[in-house]
Amino acid sequence: MSHESLLVGIDAGGTSTRAVLVDSAGRCLGYGVGGRGNPVSAGPERAAQGVLDAVCRALEPAGRQLAEVSAVTAAMAGMRATGGVAWLHGPLAAAGFTGRLAFESDLLAAYFSGSAAPFGYALVSGTGACVVRVQDGRIDGTGDGLGWLLGDRGSGFWIGHAVAMAAVQDLDSTGPATALTDHVLGHYGIPRTTVIDEGRPQELGRLVEVLYAHAPIELAALAPYAFAEPDAVAAAILEQAGTHLADTLSAVLTAPGPLVVGGSVLARSGPVQDAFRARLGEAAKRLDIRPVGDGAVGAAFLALRGAGARADEQTLRTLTETLAELR
Amino acid sequence: MSHESLLVGIDAGGTSTRAVLVDSAGRCLGYGVGGRGNPVSAGPERAAQGVLDAVCRALEPAGRQLAEVSAVTAAMAGMRATGGVAWLHGPLAAAGFTGRLAFESDLLAAYFSGSAAPFGYALVSGTGACVVRVQDGRIDGTGDGLGWLLGDRGSGFWIGHAVAMAAVQDLDSTGPATALTDHVLGHYGIPRTTVIDEGRPQELGRLVEVLYAHAPIELAALAPYAFAEPDAVAAAILEQAGTHLADTLSAVLTAPGPLVVGGSVLARSGPVQDAFRARLGEAAKRLDIRPVGDGAVGAAFLALRGAGARADEQTLRTLTETLAELR
Numbered sequence: 116m117s118h119e120s121l122l123v124g125i126d127a128g129g130t131s132t133r134a135v136l137v138d139s140a141g142r143c144l145g146y147g148v149g150g151r152g153n154p155v156s157a158g159p160e161r162a163a164q165g166v167l168d169a170v171c172r173a174l175e176p177a178g179r180q181l182a183e184v185s186a187v188t189a190a191m192a193g194m195r196a197t198g199g200v201a202w203l204h205g206p207l208a209a210a211g212f213t214g215r216l217a218f219e220s221d222l223l224a225a226y227f228s229g230s231a232a233p234f235g236y237a238l239v240s241g242t243g244a245c246v247v248r249v250q251d252g253r254i255d256g257t258g259d260g261l262g263w264l265l266g267d268r269g270s271g272f273w274i275g276h277a278v279a280m281a282a283v284q285d286l287d288s289t290g291p292a293t294a295l296t297d298h299v300l301g302h303y304g305i306p307r308t309t310v311i312d313e314g315r316p317q318e319l320g321r322l323v324e325v326l327y328a329h330a331p332i333e334l335a336a337l338a339p340y341a342f343a344e345p346d347a348v349a350a351a352i353l354e355q356a357g358t359h360l361a362d363t364l365s366a367v368l369t370a371p372g373p374l375v376v377g378g379s380v381l382a383r384s385g386p387v388q389d390a391f392r393a394r395l396g397e398a399a400k401r402l403d404i405r406p407v408g409d410g411a412v413g414a415a416f417l418a419l420r421g422a423g424a425r426a427d428e429q430t431l432r433t434l435t436e437t438l439a440e441l442r
Numbered sequence: 443m444s445h446e447s448l449l450v451g452i453d454a455g456g457t458s459t460r461a462v463l464v465d466s467a468g469r470c471l472g473y474g475v476g477g478r479g480n481p482v483s484a485g486p487e488r489a490a491q492g493v494l495d496a497v498c499r500a501l502e503p504a505g506r507q508l509a510e511v512s513a514v515t516a517a518m519a520g521m522r523a524t525g526g527v528a529w530l531h532g533p534l535a536a537a538g539f540t541g542r543l544a545f546e547s548d549l550l551a552a553y554f555s556g557s558a559a560p561f562g563y564a565l566v567s568g569t570g571a572c573v574v575r576v577q578d579g580r581i582d583g584t585g586d587g588l589g590w591l592l593g594d595r596g597s598g599f600w601i602g603h604a605v606a607m608a609a610v611q612d613l614d615s616t617g618p619a620t621a622l623t624d625h626v627l628g629h630y631g632i633p634r635t636t637v638i639d640e641g642r643p644q645e646l647g648r649l650v651e652v653l654y655a656h657a658p659i660e661l662a663a664l665a666p667y668a669f670a671e672p673d674a675v676a677a678a679i680l681e682q683a684g685t686h687l688a689d690t691l692s693a694v695l696t697a698p699g700p701l702v703v704g705g706s707v708l709a710r711s712g713p714v715q716d717a718f719r720a721r722l723g724e725a726a727k728r729l730d731i732r733p734v735g736d737g738a739v740g741a742a743f744l745a746l747r748g749a750g751a752r753a754d755e756q757t758l759r760t761l762t763e764t765l766a767e768l769r
Contacts, residue, residue: 220640247640247641248641254640254641255640255641256640256641257614257640257641257642258614258616259614259616261610261614261650262650262654264603264653264654264658265606265607265610265650265653265654266607266610266611266614266616279592280592280593283588283592283593284593287584287585287586287588287593287693288585288693288694289585289586289593289689289690289693313547313574313581313582313583313584314574314575314581314582314583314584314694315584323588323589323592326591326592327589327591327592331591331658362616363616366615367615367641
């Protein structure tokens with residue numbers, strides 16, 4: 116590739132999308148954020164718009180055109196389910212793009228946001244939860260990421276679901292009393308009553324009705340109450356989440372290596388982190404834990420690697436430093 | 443009421459509906475089965491048809507008309523959510539019914555299918571799971587029955603969900619190997635492969651896709667594999683189900699009394715029953731456990747009670763014996 120080549124790395128997520136414009140030396144020239152970028156959850160048209168918005172916002176301040184970009188690498192979850200690249204290639208081409216479009220895993224972008232080593236691990240716990248083992252720069256082991264109904268144990272959804280269940284079990288008297296109940300009732304604007312209905316407070320019926328009226332995944336919105344509330348029930352939920360995340364990591368853990376950690380659940384110190392480290396025991400000490408905010412740097416790293424440019428520890432440093440200046 | 447009065451008790455469920463025609467002495471004169479009878483899950487039109495079919499099939503062999511029936515008592519779940527009686531009263535009136543229509547809880551019908559005592563308990567674990575405490579012939583305590591997303595712990599759904607998760611965790615290597623996996627893959631017609639995809643067998647991806655393509659509640663269809671398969675993972679699921687059901691009962695347990703048990707989960711001897719009794723400990727010995735097949739007898743009992751007719755232990759015996767002759 117020529118030194119004038121421009122590349123775009125995209126970190127497309129379920130709620131927002133980040134685009135990074137880089138030159139072949141790994142210097143970030145532009146950064147933009149768009150809306151929902153995952154075609155599986157947002158639908159292909161809306162996702163393509165989210166990606167295009169992010170790309171345009173990365174190009175504009177740098178005074179660059181999409182026609183100058185030689186390759187776009189889009190990192191996102193579940194790319195096998197979308198049936199090809201047309202949903203994104205079409206809109207990009209219509210906007211002037213004539214280069215190469217490639218897809219990569221969002222987990223790999225998370226990994227390369229915190230490490231350039233060919234061997235290591237990435238653990239992301241946001242709304243969902245997934246762990247990958249990277250070998251020779253490719254994913255060769257995966258744990259969980261099975262979605263809200265079947266897995267994602269220790270994720271934001273998992274915590275929010277546990278918070279909701281703690282509240283209904285408190286009101287139902289099948290679980291312990293917890294301050295989480297007032298948080299959850301307050302979240303949905305349901306007042307406490309003294310009305311008893313077949314032995315249970317009337318607000319239980321209202322809460323159950325409201326919870327079933329929403330999509331299950333929206334329970335993730337209740338997760339912050341577990342972090343905000345210091346009572347024993349909330350602490351037990353967070354400890355269990357940390358234990359689950361450690362167990363998911365353990366399932367793919369072979370040799371020591373860097374562990375890149377993304378998503379908000381493991382980001383802050385407290386019960387989740389403590390339980391996570393306690394469950395891993397000695398293994399935790401042999402892991403070089405590196406928190407990352409998102410997969411933007413890694414998406415740019417993957418774009419460089421895909422174009423045959425240098426992609427190593429030095430590149431990662433350059434990307435990280437020059438992107439920080441733009442954000 | 444005159445001794446010529448005819449009453450109909452209806453036990454309306456999510457999958458089928460039973461109607462019992464009785465005289466005021468508690469003798470069953472007719473019995474009929476119809477389709478789905480719950481307006482919340484089946485929709486009001488379909489549910490009304492299910493109830494009407496059952497009623498007509500109970501009347502016809504007895505040579506009776508709906509116009510001769512002085513009262514219909516329909517026992518079903520979640521009647522508060524349906525917004526009134528019009529969905530059923532309209533179709534019944536159109537078919538010639540001029541009497542009184544009343545609704546009762548399906549849990550109360552289950553209770554009076556096995557006991558006429560004014561104090562006692564009913565535990566039903568079918569697709570869902572719920573416990574009630576009966577005092578003075580009315581429900582004055584309720585445990586669980588919170589639905590698949592928030593509760594129903596120890597139900598057929600809960601067991602089926604656990605079976606599905608055991609299978610995906612086995613394939614994901616985040617859980618122990620289990621023979622349940624072959625049952626679940628076989629259930630959905632997914633063959634085993636030797637193809638590895640990012641460290642996991644390809645059939646995991648196919649299974650996850652299939653499971654998300656169905657309504658969550660359909661996971662209840664996997665519950666029978668836990669009963670059929672004697673391995674440790676299956677046994678642990680059933681034991682946990684029994685423990686959950688005991689805990690739900692414990693939440694409403696005050697004094698000793700009859701415990702009427704409905705639904706298929708606790709019906710057969712084995713790990714669920716064993717764990718249920720073990721968890722209850724001494725309390726289990728003070729309960730008079732009575733299994734019932736459904737709530738048909740209790741619905742007739744409630745119809746008699748609602749009409750001011752005799753409704754006691756003798757009535758229950760008469761209802762049970764005369765209905766058995768008709769089924």
